[in-house]
Amino acid sequence: MRFLRSKIGKTVHCDQRARAPRCLSAAAILSKEVPSELTFIPDYFSLHEQCVLLKASLTKLDAVESRQALRHRKSLPPLPPCISPTKAADIFLPDRYYHFYEGHLDGVIRNYRETHLTAWPEHELQGLTPVLKRLYDLTPTRDVQTHLLHLASDGEIRPHVDNVTASGNWILGVSLGADRILRLESMDESDNYDVLLPSGSLYIQEGNLRYNYKHSILNAREFRGEKLAGGQRLSIMIRDLFRPNLV
Numbered sequence: 501m502r503f504l505r506s507k508i509g510k511t512v513h514c515d516q517r518a519r520a521p522r523c524l525s526a527a528a529i530l531s532k533e534v535p536s537e538l539t540f541i542p543d544y545f546s547l548h549e550q551c552v553l554l555k556a557s558l559t560k561l562d563a564v565e566s567r568q569a570l571r572h573r574k575s576l577p578p579l580p581p582c583i584s585p586t587k588a589a590d591i592f593l594p595d596r597y598y599h600f601y602e603g604h605l606d607g608v609i610r611n612y613r614e615t616h617l618t619a620w621p622e623h624e625l626q627g628l629t630p631v632l633k634r635l636y637d638l639t640p641t642r643d644v645q646t647h648l649l650h651l652a653s654d655g656e657i658r659p660h661v662d663n664v665t666a667s668g669n670w671i672l673g674v675s676l677g678a679d680r681i682l683r684l685e686s687m688d689e690s691d692n693y694d695v696l697l698p699s700g701s702l703y704i705q706e707g708n709l710r711y712n713y714k715h716s717i718l719n720a721r722e723f724r725g726e727k728l729a730g731g732q733r734l735s736i737m738i739r740d741l742f743r744p745n746l747v
């Protein structure tokens with residue numbers, strides 16, 4: 501695993517930009533060292549960038565909401581400007597203002613909204629283009645599809661392997677909002693890894709980890725004895741396009 505391009509256990513990550521600056525050691529975010537097919541950067545996006553990405557994502561998700569849900573929100577004040585130190589979690593409205601779906605058809609996701617993106621609102625949101633460049637610069641290959649997934653405070657994603665004919669051999673996820681745990685678990689359940697995903701973090705799972713490990717996003721209240729605040733989380737999921745010769 502690549503972790504801040506440094507050695508596990510030696511790296512200390514301090515988020516000085518948070519309202520309450522905090523330091524997380526590698527050991528504090530990982531349950532144990534995970535395989536080389538996982539890239540994890542715990543603080544890839546600054547608070548300002550997180551705010552810009554989150555606003556753009558919420559705009560796209562709102563565009564596919566029912567009129568009733570949008571009317572319900574109309575009387576509310578506009579979203580706060582992205583001026584540091586706005587935390588990503590402060591950008592969300594309370595859960596009751598969103599229309600979260602209870603369950604996915606295949607039963608994997610609970611209490612969520614989602615949309616598949618065709619384009620980002622680059623003309624509507626100042627500052628979005630350079631942030632998107634930093635994001636898409638990290639994709640291992642260039643032909644990609646983007647999916648936005650907004651979990652309610654009690655939302656979760658149960659263990660699954662992404663449909664192997666719907667995308668290629670890597671999956672990139674950006675986490676915005678509440679800290680959640682990513683669990684990677686081998687098919688026979690003999691091996692598993694937990695990774696705490698702070699807001700602004702980015703992970704890429706590839707190869708064996710993409711095809712032979714189930715992944716899930718837990719709604720746990722603690723990680724390694726530390727309490728988690730809970731709350732909504734939005735992920736930007738980017739995948740490469742399916743190529744038959746990869747499976």
Ligand SMILES: O=C(O)CCC(=O)C(=O)O
Nearest residue numbers: 649657662673717735737
């Ligand atoms: O939100 C995430 O980080 C994972 C999303 C996921 O499991 C999926 O889209 O299949």
